[in-house]
Amino acid sequence: MAALSACPVGDHPGAVSASLDIVSGSLDTRGMGRSSAAGRANRVRAARTALGLTQAELAAAVDVTRQTVVAVEAGNYAPSVYLALAVAARLGRSVEELFGGDPAAPSGRPHDTEVHT
Secondary structure, three states: OOOOOOOOOOOOOOHHHHHHHHHHHOOOOOOOOOOOOOOOOOOHHHHHHHOOOOHHHHHHHHOOOHHHHHHHHHOOOOOOHHHHHHHHHHHOOOHHHHHOOOOOOOOOOOOOOOOOO
């Protein structure tokens, strides 16, 4: 790991930032949790378009940027619990229906728990 050298920030503008970039670039973060939902499909876009809302309208209703809505819909960002609740409330759906289970399931429920014999 790179060592940080002590230097007054005023003498070397950007030196601290550059040092942090070097150190953070060498960290092993594989086991750390992330806010990314890469590869996770959801039903937000389908629910939004069914109501005739634009991404900008949904974003304004839940107090985030349109880019956040784009990222959530694309599955590139896992929303916080509070954002998921706000999105679900605005779209008239449950969080489980929008984000849980198999996105191909028509009912929106994760799985049928009934045992068939």
